[in-house]
Amino acid sequence: MIKISQIHKSYVTGQNSLHVLKGIDLEIGAGEMISIMGASGSGKSTLLNILGILDNYDSGEYLLNGLKINRLSERKAAQLRNKMLGFVFQSFNLVSFKNALENVALPLYYQDVPRKKRNIVAMEYLDRMGLKDWAHHLPNELSGGQKQRVAIARALIGKPKVILADEPTGALDSATSLEVMDILQEVNATGITVIIVTHEHDIAMRTRKTIRITDGNITEIVSN
Amino acid sequence: MFEIDKWQEIYSTIQKNKLRTFLTGFSVAWGIFMLILLLGSGSGLENGVKEQFKGGATNGVWISSGQTSLKYKGLKTGRQIKFTNEDYKSIKTTVDGYDHISARLFLGNKLVSYKNEYGSFFLSPCHPDYGFIKEVDIIQGRFLNTIDIREFRKVAIIGEKVKSTLFKGTDTVAMGKYVKINGVLFQVVGVFRDYSRNDDEQKRVYIPISTAQRVFQGENVINQISFTTGQASVQEADLMIKKSKAVLSKMHTFDIDDNRAINVWNKNEDVRRFKALFAGIRLFIWIIGIGTIIAGIVGVSNIMMIVVKERTKEIGIRKSLGATPWSIVALIMQEAVVITSFAGYIGLVLGVGLLELVSKNMPPSEFFRNPEADFSVAVMATILLILAGAIAGFFPAMKAAKVNPVEALRDE
Numbered sequence: 001m002i003k004i005s006q007i008h009k010s011y012v013t014g015q016n017s018l019h020v021l022k023g024i025d026l027e028i029g030a031g032e033m034i035s036i037m038g039a040s041g042s043g044k045s046t047l048l049n050i051l052g053i054l055d056n057y058d059s060g061e062y063l064l065n066g067l068k069i070n071r072l073s074e075r076k077a078a079q080l081r082n083k084m085l086g087f088v089f090q091s092f093n094l095v096s097f098k099n100a101l102e103n104v105a106l107p108l109y110y111q112d113v114p115r116k117k118r119n120i121v122a123m124e125y126l127d128r129m130g131l132k133d134w135a136h137h138l139p140n141e142l143s144g145g146q147k148q149r150v151a152i153a154r155a156l157i158g159k160p161k162v163i164l165a166d167e168p169t170g171a172l173d174s175a176t177s178l179e180v181m182d183i184l185q186e187v188n189a190t191g192i193t194v195i196i197v198t199h200e201h202d203i204a205m206r207t208r209k210t211i212r213i214t215d216g217n218i219t220e221i222v223s224n
Numbered sequence: 225m226f227e228i229d230k231w232q233e234i235y236s237t238i239q240k241n242k243l244r245t246f247l248t249g250f251s252v253a254w255g256i257f258m259l260i261l262l263l264g265s266g267s268g269l270e271n272g273v274k275e276q277f278k279g280g281a282t283n284g285v286w287i288s289s290g291q292t293s294l295k296y297k298g299l300k301t302g303r304q305i306k307f308t309n310e311d312y313k314s315i316k317t318t319v320d321g322y323d324h325i326s327a328r329l330f331l332g333n334k335l336v337s338y339k340n341e342y343g344s345f346f347l348s349p350c351h352p353d354y355g356f357i358k359e360v361d362i363i364q365g366r367f368l369n370t371i372d373i374r375e376f377r378k379v380a381i382i383g384e385k386v387k388s389t390l391f392k393g394t395d396t397v398a399m400g401k402y403v404k405i406n407g408v409l410f411q412v413v414g415v416f417r418d419y420s421r422n423d424d425e426q427k428r429v430y431i432p433i434s435t436a437q438r439v440f441q442g443e444n445v446i447n448q449i450s451f452t453t454g455q456a457s458v459q460e461a462d463l464m465i466k467k468s469k470a471v472l473s474k475m476h477t478f479d480i481d482d483n484r485a486i487n488v489w490n491k492n493e494d495v496r497r498f499k500a501l502f503a504g505i506r507l508f509i510w511i512i513g514i515g516t517i518i519a520g521i522v523g524v525s526n527i528m529m530i531v532v533k534e535r536t537k538e539i540g541i542r543k544s545l546g547a548t549p550w551s552i553v554a555l556i557m558q559e560a561v562v563i564t565s566f567a568g569y570i571g572l573v574l575g576v577g578l579l580e581l582v583s584k585n586m587p588p589s590e591f592f593r594n595p596e597a598d599f600s601v602a603v604m605a606t607i608l609l610i611l612a613g614a615i616a617g618f619f620p621a622m623k624a625a626k627v628n629p630v631e632a633l634r635d636e
Binding site: 049074081083093107115 | 228229233236237240537538540541542543544545546547548549550551625629630633
């Protein structure tokens with residue numbers, strides 16, 4: 001599903017250049033569930049951004065589902081994100097003035113799905129997350145766990161091939177963290193590739209493979 | 225593009241920032257309000273001046289005889305120039321380009337009576353064409369015709385005021401009746417109305433010039449020759465006047481540059497001056513109005529910049545979910561257009577409303593009447609508004625489209 005080889009990425013700020021990724025090679029098969037671990041500044045978030053086509057890389061090659069991803073136009077990148085990828089963030093990143101249902105339906109809006117149909121589908125996904133009764137609540141009326149479940153529903157509604165989760169449990173207590181991980185495992189069970197960036201060992205242990213990044217290099221790949 | 229979701233989004237952002245939106249909208253509304261008011265006042269002024277021009281074709285030229293003021297070919301100054309039918313005929317045949325031409329005789333006020341009613345009215349003997357030159361508005365019967373002139377008919381066209389003075393009580397039908405002018409019977413064949421506010425214009429009696437010369441004068445003298453210059457340009461009209469002057473100076477032996485031997489009143493000249501003046505005023509008004517609107521646009525643009533900054537994170541989320549840059553541009557632009565058009569429309573309605581109120585309640589004065597913003601102005605203003613909104617939204621929208629999702633989504 002994902003194949004990257006010799007990916008390099010530097011951030012240039014003024015005279016200084018920060019070499020963040022120093023030649024990453026990684027292959028993730030369809031339906032895998034892996035975690036990426038590393039200290040802050042190790043480059044794990046940068047890697048996730050590149051995988052999510054939110055950021056460009058300097059050299060190397062990235063194949064997503066057999067498609068070469070390299071310096072795409074913003075429009076093409078947006079379409080690929082919409083069709084292939086689902087994002088889950090630490091801080092949920094729900095649109096604050098839209099209720100749960102509208103938030104979940106948003107990716108379908110960018111697929112030009114008619115409003116009525118959008119809302120029906122969104123309601124199904126919310127129902128799967130057990131949030132049917134909260135559909136018309138604004139994000140600030142939901143608990144952390146509920147917000148993250150809304151975010152996961154939103155990530156899933158576009159029927160992506162890959163879910164990219166950046167510290168999905170970082171803002172949750174341990175009980176809800178477990179709940180969210182259960183959901184992500186269920187998602188993975190339906191055949192969707194799940195990639196989780198985390199620095200919590202417990203969370204990493206729930207995935208099948210853990211990739212450890214240190215100073216821009218993959219230093220360890222462990223099967224759990 | 226105009227999907228209900230976007231309207232909801234615009235509504236919800238406006239809802240969240242009522243004061244800010246109001247202040248922004250106010251600056252645009254004020255701009256349009258002032259523009260409409262200025263344009264209305266301009267048209268009021270113009271209408272006022274146009275009113276001054278009523279009662280006479282705007283392309284009319286009047287040439288009256290006067291006294292010489294320059295010595296010429298051994299002749300002394302102060303000679304009285306007397307036009308005759310010959311002058312009228314030679315101008316008619318030598319000058320071309322006019323579309324109506326008439327001579328006039330000044331006989332002053334005469335006693336006009338019908339049965340026991342009488343009054344003193346201005347007698348205006350002329351040719352049939354004078355009806356066009358003076359823009360006489362016939363409300364009953366007809367104006368003079370060539371047969372009246374040729375056969376020296378004793379017919380009269382009387383003003384409304386004349387009619388109401390002479391025909392009173394049970395005897396109000398004037399048409400076909402005979403009135404006595406200085407003791408001579410004339411048949412009323414027409415009644416006219418003069419729109420100029422000058423009362424004297426209403427108290428006139430038009431009769432055939434040939435009849436007047438024969439009945440009241442006994443010679444072939446005329447006092448004034450007037451013509452309209454048709455579609456001629458200002459230069460062409462000037463040329464026609466020059467030609468007429470040449471003809472007259474030759475016939476009466478006076479210096480062609482003697483401005484007092486004959487008096488020329490060229491309405492083309494006045495009209496041209498006023499047209500230029502009002503074109504200038506209108507341009508000035510548009511410049512000021514657009515300046516005011518630009519201030520409003522800058523305000524909206526400013527606010528939208530802040531809106532984009534505030535919504536950076538949301539834009540980042542949208543981008544991560546698959547929003548194309550264009551869809552973000554459309555979102556911001558649409559909001560800007562909606563705010564400006566809506567606010568501007570309020571300004572438009574208020575401006576037009578105020579003009580209507582002024583128009584209805586203010587008595588028309590000499591130089592100001594019926595201030596109005598016509599339909600084309602409203603259309604222009606509307607186009608201007610939408611354009612303004614688009615311009616106001618453009619830069620913020622471009623900024624929004626450039627939002628980097630990685631940075632926007634970075635956790636604080």
